[in-house]
Structure formats: structure tokens, C-alpha cells
Amino acid sequence: MKYLKKINILLKKELKDSFLSPLIYILTGLFCLMIGWLFFNYLLQAKTLTTATMTQAVITPIFGNINFIFVFLCPLLTMRAFAEEKKQSTLDLLLRSELTEFQIIFAKFISNFVLVLFMISFTLIFPIILALSGYSDWGVVGSSYAGVLLSIMAYIAVGLFCSSLTDNQIVASLLTFCLLLGSMLMVISVNATDNYLLALLIQYLTVPFHYEGFVKGLVRSYSLVYFVSYLLFFFILTHKSLQSRKW
Amino acid sequence: MNKTSDLAVDIRNLSKTYPGRIALNNVTFSVRKGSVHGFLGPNGAGKSTTLKIISGLIPQSSGDYTVSGKVGFLPEHPPLYPNMTVKDYLKFVLDIYAPDKNAISNVLEVMNKTGLSTVSERLIGNLSKGYQQRVGIAQALVHSPEIIILDEPTVGLDPVAMADIRELIKKLKKDHTIIFSTHQLHDVELLCSDITLINHGDIVVSGPLEQILESLKTKLALSAKVEHFSEEERVKLVKKFNLESAESQFDHEKKNYHLKIILKGSAQIKKEIAQYLATDGIGLLEFFEEKLDLEELFVQMIH
Structure with a gap:
């Protein structure tokens, strides 16, 4: 309980900072504009596609787009997490306090995830619109949201790690973007190898491979294991990076 | 302790x-x-x-x-x-x-x-x-x-x-x-x-702090104003009294020399130095002991 209470102290401060800053509202506005326009177009297209279901014509592509847009938005959300603290010399204030490195990381992670939930919450209007036209495959919608949120959690973990490496927010965001895009492009290298096992291994290591299962309504246990391991791996890297200030 | x-x-x-x-x-x-x-x-x-x-x-x-x-x-x-x-x-x-x-x-x-x-x-x-x-x-x-x-x-x-x-x-x-x-x-x-x-x-x-400044008094600093002083006299003074340093500067306005003397040992030879500077060839005008301040301590200790 005490452990969570300490996380909550920093979390509250982080959320207050974020919601008082114009950045989150600008990013949310941009996101809503882009995703709303795409949803509208997919709906129009769905009318002409007689062979595809509403899930194939609207749900799958719209969630694919949400996922892809967050590859660009997550670096912007997470860039200030540690880079700004370093620049303001406040990271040492946190590290000397009663908070452990992991508590600091969790607080920053949760606050960024809450921001993402705030942004994503505006997309809840899409299922409502679809429901009005008789759509009822809520299992796929639910698993798609789960897939998108798990993927974004992974992006945030990468973003926090990159932000802990530098005191420059632009460098942090570029580094996060390169890492995320690079890991996505790893899928392409799967085609370059004749080794089936290697191809399978590379495929398993990429976020989109696991995300695709969720968007089809398949919640595979190994995908859950993958996302949990991915988060833990980057939390440990961030922890090491914070500890390196003491080396 | x-x-x-x-x-x-x-x-x-x-x-x-x-x-x-x-x-x-x-x-x-x-x-x-x-x-x-x-x-x-x-x-x-x-x-x-x-x-x-x-x-x-x-x-x-x-x-x-x-x-x-x-x-x-x-x-x-x-x-x-x-x-x-x-x-x-x-x-x-x-x-x-x-x-x-x-x-x-x-x-x-x-x-x-x-x-x-x-x-x-x-x-x-x-x-x-x-x-x-x-x-x-x-x-x-x-x-x-x-x-x-x-x-x-x-x-x-x-x-x-x-x-x-x-x-x-x-x-x-x-x-x-x-x-x-x-x-x-x-x-x-x-x-x-x-x-x-x-x-x-x-x-x-x-x-x-007081103790440290006091201990530095073994390196006493003296200040003097004299009518005449040359480089040879400066070297002679350093040699004769085994000084750590002696510097002279000519005051163009008052037409006299300002000497700054740092002693290596104790303050015992202060009187002898005053007597030496009071000779006709040099002509002592003013003579006083300078208190070493922290700035000098800092410079001395660092170099």
C-alpha cells in the first residue's frame, strides 16, 4: 500500500503537469482530426465494398491506423519524462527521495498511459456510431482496443528508456521514433531470410505481429507473455540508465 | 580530538x-x-x-x-x-x-x-x-x-x-x-x-577558521614604504633575512616605494628588518604587519 502511495504522489504531479500543458491538447486535437477523417473515409468505402464485413472494412484498418499514429505520437508524449527532469536538475531530487527508481519509472509510465487513454477515449465514438448502424461484433472491438493499448504501452516503455538516456527532448523523441520504426521494419527482414526458425523468431520479436492477432479477435497467451516481457525489459533498461548516473 | x-x-x-x-x-x-x-x-x-x-x-x-x-x-x-x-x-x-x-x-x-x-x-x-x-x-x-x-x-x-x-x-x-x-x-x-x-x-x-588563519602567521606579511629601493637591495634583503618573497612597487604620486615582504619563519626578525630598512640608503617611511586574509590563504594554499 505504502509502495503504491509513493507512486501516487509522483503520478498526481505528473498528470497535473501534463494536463496543464498545451502539448496534450494539441496532440489530442491532431489525433482526433486524423483518425476522424480516416474513420469517415473507411465508412464511405465500406458502402461500396459488398464482400467485406464491417470488421474487415472499418474496425481492422482504423485500429491499424491508431496503432501506427501512436508510433509518431508516443515519442512526443514520452520525450519530456526524464529528459526534462535531467535538464531541470530535478531528477537528482527524485533519486535522493524516498522513491525508488522503479517507483519513479512506474509513475512516469502510468501517467503517460493515462494521457494515451485520454486521447484514445475520443475514439469510443466510433463503436457507438457503428452500433447505431447495427454492428454487434464487440469481441473484436474489445480485443482490438486491448491490442492497441498493449502496443502503445510497449511504445511508452521504449520512450521512457530513450528519454532517460539524454537531457535533450528532441534527441529523446527522435531516438524513440527510430527504435519503434526500426523494430517495425524488422518484419521486412523476415522475408530476406530462408531460415524458417530465424524468420519465426524475428517475427515473434516485433510488436505488429502480436498486435495483428488482437485485431483479428485472437488473444494469444504468448502475445500477452511477449508484451509483459517487452515492458519488463525496457523498465529494467530504464532502471539501469537511471542508476548509471551514479557510476 | x-x-x-x-x-x-x-x-x-x-x-x-x-x-x-x-x-x-x-x-x-x-x-x-x-x-x-x-x-x-x-x-x-x-x-x-x-x-x-x-x-x-x-x-x-x-x-x-x-x-x-x-x-x-x-x-x-x-x-x-x-x-x-x-x-x-x-x-x-x-x-x-x-x-x-x-x-x-x-x-x-x-x-x-x-x-x-x-x-x-x-x-x-x-x-x-x-x-x-x-x-x-x-x-x-x-x-x-x-x-x-x-x-x-x-x-x-x-x-x-x-x-x-x-x-x-x-x-x-x-x-x-x-x-x-x-x-x-x-x-x-x-x-x-x-x-x-x-x-x-x-x-x-x-x-x-581562526586556528588556520593563526597558523599562517608563521608566514607573516609585512608592508613598508621607503624612499629609495633598487633591485639589488631587494635581492640583498631576501638573502639576508631568508625571506619567502619581497616585492617592490614605485608609487609615482607619492614618489616612494611600497614593499611587500613575506617571511618564511616566525615574527622574530620583524624588528631587524625594520632596522635594516631604516638605514640612510633606504629611508623607512612606514612599516606595519599585514593580516593575511582568506583570499591570500586561498591563493597560497592552492599554488
Whole structure:
């Protein structure tokens, strides 16, 4: 309980900072504009596609787009997490306090995830619109949201790690973007190898491979294991990076 | 010899090495409880490294130290959130440093102590540098530490803000042991009871300020004004009395020479030197003993 209470102290401060800053509202506005326009177009297209279901014509592509847009938005959300603290010399204030490195990381992670939930919450209007036209495959919608949120959690973990490496927010965001895009492009290298096992291994290591299962309504246990391991791996890297200030 | 219980900080053979560089080399000194301890040294001497180790921010490579009580630390760059109000910031710092404390009463007390009550609702980013430094000191105080470490608290401040911070430190010394590093030797003379001088990671001298200045009187400085003085006479004077140095400067306005003589040994030969300078060829006009100030101590010790 005490452990969570300490996380909550920093979390509250982080959320207050974020919601008082114009950045989150600008990013949310941009996101809503882009995703709303795409949803509208997919709906129009769905009318002409007689062979595809509403899930194939609207749900799958719209969630694919949400996922892809967050590859660009997550670096912007997470860039200030540690880079700004370093620049303001406040990271040492946190590290000397009663908070452990992991508590600091969790607080920053949760606050960024809450921001993402705030942004994503505006997309809840899409299922409502679809429901009005008789759509009822809520299992796929639910698993798609789960897939998108798990993927974004992974992006945030990468973003926090990159932000802990530098005191420059632009460098942090570029580094996060390169890492995320690079890991996505790893899928392409799967085609370059004749080794089936290697191809399978590379495929398993990429976020989109696991995300695709969720968007089809398949919640595979190994995908859950993958996302949990991915988060833990980057939390440990961030922890090491914070500890390196003491080396 | 100090009893351990009288010491707020006791540092024994502390070393810190970074790849290819020794930042601290077997540093040993202690800080008495209730004292204001000045930590002096040129840039890169190892002051901040020592203070960071004592405050628990970085580990030492070897050696040991004991700190009796909680430590409040103000680093060289005050750790401030510019978008927070002074009150919210101090409450946040108290929450993360002492989650079980009664936040509001502590925060109000510290704001009163540091003269921040009038700006409690203002954003830190909008405050003057002097006030920001006060907020930095307040964050070091808010969780009621016994020892306060201030790393160059007056750096970059205007003279008025500097005097304010000095007054604040004077106020704080009633309830806390204070260690502060500074380049302002005037601050040290005004505030400190003890000093430690560090250079290239080694302790040069450490102890009560009065005692250190007194011990330097073995290197007595004399000042004299004479009618005539030449380079040959200067060399002769140094040789005859085995002086550490003698410098002469011609005063064009008063048409006389100003001599500055530093003695190596005791003050016993002062009279002989005066007699020598009083001879007809030189013509002594004025003769007095100069008190070595901290600035000279600093320069002498560093070189």
C-alpha cells in the first residue's frame, strides 16, 4: 500500500503537469482530426465494398491506423519524462527521495498511459456510431482496443528508456521514433531470410505481429507473455540508465 | 580530538574515481555538529563530488563516511519545477522525502523561515533568481534535516540577493549544521566557524577558521614604504633575512616605494628588518604587519 502511495504522489504531479500543458491538447486535437477523417473515409468505402464485413472494412484498418499514429505520437508524449527532469536538475531530487527508481519509472509510465487513454477515449465514438448502424461484433472491438493499448504501452516503455538516456527532448523523441520504426521494419527482414526458425523468431520479436492477432479477435497467451516481457525489459533498461548516473 | 558524537559528518579516506580521472583522493575531514563549515577550492577541485557523496547522490569508490542525521541538499543548480507554485513544490518535496509528515504545517513553517510566504502562490519560473535560490534552500529544509548541504548557494546572484542568502544562512545555523561550498571568500569569513580547503581532490587544510588563519602567521606579511629601493637591495634583503618573497612597487604620486615582504619563519626578525630598512640608503617611511586574509590563504594554499 505504502509502495503504491509513493507512486501516487509522483503520478498526481505528473498528470497535473501534463494536463496543464498545451502539448496534450494539441496532440489530442491532431489525433482526433486524423483518425476522424480516416474513420469517415473507411465508412464511405465500406458502402461500396459488398464482400467485406464491417470488421474487415472499418474496425481492422482504423485500429491499424491508431496503432501506427501512436508510433509518431508516443515519442512526443514520452520525450519530456526524464529528459526534462535531467535538464531541470530535478531528477537528482527524485533519486535522493524516498522513491525508488522503479517507483519513479512506474509513475512516469502510468501517467503517460493515462494521457494515451485520454486521447484514445475520443475514439469510443466510433463503436457507438457503428452500433447505431447495427454492428454487434464487440469481441473484436474489445480485443482490438486491448491490442492497441498493449502496443502503445510497449511504445511508452521504449520512450521512457530513450528519454532517460539524454537531457535533450528532441534527441529523446527522435531516438524513440527510430527504435519503434526500426523494430517495425524488422518484419521486412523476415522475408530476406530462408531460415524458417530465424524468420519465426524475428517475427515473434516485433510488436505488429502480436498486435495483428488482437485485431483479428485472437488473444494469444504468448502475445500477452511477449508484451509483459517487452515492458519488463525496457523498465529494467530504464532502471539501469537511471542508476548509471551514479557510476 | 573530536568525539564521534560531536561530529555531524565524519569522512575517512574517501576516494572517487571516474574512468581515467581521480576526482577525490583519500579525503579525510570532519564537520562539527552545529557548525557552519565552509568548503573551499578552485573549480574542479572535487567540492561538488564530495558534497554529492555525503548527500547520498553518488557512491564513493572507496573509503567511508558517517552522517549523523538526515541531510537536506541544495545542488549547484537548484532542482526546481518552473511550472509549480512555491507552495505546491514544497509540499511535493515533503511528500516524496517524508511521506508520513504533516505536510502543510511543515511547508508553512519553512516558507516563513526562508521568507517565501509572500510568493507562496506564484509560479517558481516567474520568480527572480534570488527567490528561486530561496526556494532551493527551502526544499533542502522542508523535511526537517539536521544537516544542510548547500553547493555554491550564492553563485550568480546580485549583491542584494547574496546578502539575503547570507542572512538566511545565519538564521539557519541556529537549528542546523550547515556545510556550504562557495567561491565567495567574503561569505566564508562572515559565516563560517570551520573550513576545509580542497584542491585536485586532496584536502589542503581543514579545521576551525581562526586556528588556520593563526597558523599562517608563521608566514607573516609585512608592508613598508621607503624612499629609495633598487633591485639589488631587494635581492640583498631576501638573502639576508631568508625571506619567502619581497616585492617592490614605485608609487609615482607619492614618489616612494611600497614593499611587500613575506617571511618564511616566525615574527622574530620583524624588528631587524625594520632596522635594516631604516638605514640612510633606504629611508623607512612606514612599516606595519599585514593580516593575511582568506583570499591570500586561498591563493597560497592552492599554488
